[in-house]
Amino acid sequence: MTRFHTRPLLTRGPFRPPSSVTGAPRPSRAWGRRGAAVVLVAALCALPGCGIRLGQGSPASLPSASQAEADRDALARHSVLIASTAQVVVASGDQSQRASAQVVADAAAVQLEALGGVWEPWATPVPTTYPTATPVATAVATATTQDLATALGDGVSAARDAASRAPSAQDARLYASLATAWSLQLRRISPQSVEVTGRDTTQMDEPVAGELLVTYDAARYAMEEVGARGDEAARARAVIDAAAARAVVSASLALGGQDTRLSAYGRPEGQGADDDAWAQEVWMTVMDTELAGVGPAGGQATTTSIDAAVAAGSRAQSWGAVVDAPLPGYDPGA
Structure with missing residues (x-):
């Protein structure tokens, strides 16, 4: 006897009229564009050589900084180190250098602002799995006047180099001004550390x-x-x-x-x-x-x-x- 296997009937839900009839909201066009953009990014990132993979916890590397950005960031980091070292010297009770160190600390705050602060690789907060920039160096609690002189001397060298290759006149003048300010501060704290030559x-x-x-x-x-x-x-x-x-x-x-x-x-x-x-x-x-x-x-x-x-x-x-x-x-x- 032949058996017939009957298919179950397709069930339908209640009839839902078009949204134009009911007044129900339609998906927005903006969402549609965003969805298309996500699809496009996903398609592009599927190509060989793409450094970002959707669904992974972090990008492969930090955004790269140009030479100009790297120079500015290095000088900002020097400003932070100089300021923190000067503050330790001020708090140390060394009365012979306290006033000079306070001038250095106050000046460093102005200098850091002029430099735009230390470079932040991400414009907004990111997960802890993302790579980040090297932590900014600050002074140890036992820093001395000699440590401050060393920080100023290193800053002078960095500022001179950055000024000589800065691509814009404004940056070159800013870095040259920094080199001069730090040199004169160093001369006040440690006169023998500065060789004054002038124009030959x-x-x-x-x-x-x-x-x-x-x-x-x-x-x-x-x-x-x-x-x-x-x-x-x-x-x-x-x-x-x-x-x-x-x-x-x-x-x-x-x-x-x-x-x-x-x-x-x-x-x-x-x-x-x-x-x-x-x-x-x-x-x-x-x-x-x-x-x-x-x-x-x-x-x-x-x-x-x-x-x-x-x-x-x-x-x-x-x-x-x-x-x-x-x-x-x-x-x-x-």
């Missing part, structure tokens, strides 16, 4: 800019005036400083530079008969002008400007100036 006029192969030349000539004039009226110690220092300024002016003119010299230079207003203040002013102006003239990817020209700025700042310090600007000669809007 025997190595100059092109004239300085007209604006810079006039600041050197103003310094030369002020030093001659101050030396003529000062005591023996002031006269000796003024003679050395005047000779240094005169050498730059003469070398620049010999190379065909624009002669922007004036016949005389007035004492800065509001300083009365204070020759020391005049000397401080002219050398700080030289420092700021040297740094303002730094350009992008300047190489040796940039490091020469940094050396000259440090020398000018050091001369201002020798005349009693408190050169503690966090970013000397730097104008973020320039």
Whole structure:
């Protein structure tokens, strides 16, 4: 006898009219676009060489930073280390360096902000399985003034290198300003750690800019005036400083530079008969002008400007100036 296997009847649910009739919401077009985007990403990531795999806990590696970003991040990390080391020195009770260390700590906070902070690889919080950047180094609890000097010295080297290859003028000036500030802070804490060279006029192969030349000539004039009226110690220092300024002016003119010299230079207003203040002013102006003239990817020209700025700042310090600007000669809007 033949057996027939009957199929079960297909059951249907209750009739549901179209949403246009019931007023029920339809899936949004935005969701449809997002869904399509997910499908597209999934399709692309299925191709060979894609570094991201959907469904895995983390990407294979950190986003890569450009050389410019890496330089900025390295300097930001130096700022953090310098600040934390200075704070430990302040808290250590070393009264001989406490005030100087506090200046360094305060300046580092401004410098870190100007640098934009330490690089964060992810724009938003990510799972702990994601790779992350190297933790930022900070000072140990027993850090000393020598540790602070070491941190400043390392920062100077890094800032000089970054300034010489920075692709933009603004970055180059920021890094040159950092190198100068850290050099002058280091000179205050550990004078023997800083070699002050200035511009080597025997190595100059092109004239300085007209604006810079006039600041050197103003310094030369002020030093001659101050030396003529000062005591023996002031006269000796003024003679050395005047000779240094005169050498730059003469070398620049010999190379065909624009002669922007004036016949005389007035004492800065509001300083009365204070020759020391005049000397401080002219050398700080030289420092700021040297740094303002730094350009992008300047190489040796940039490091020469940094050396000259440090020398000018050091001369201002020798005349009693408190050169503690966090970013000397730097104008973020320039």
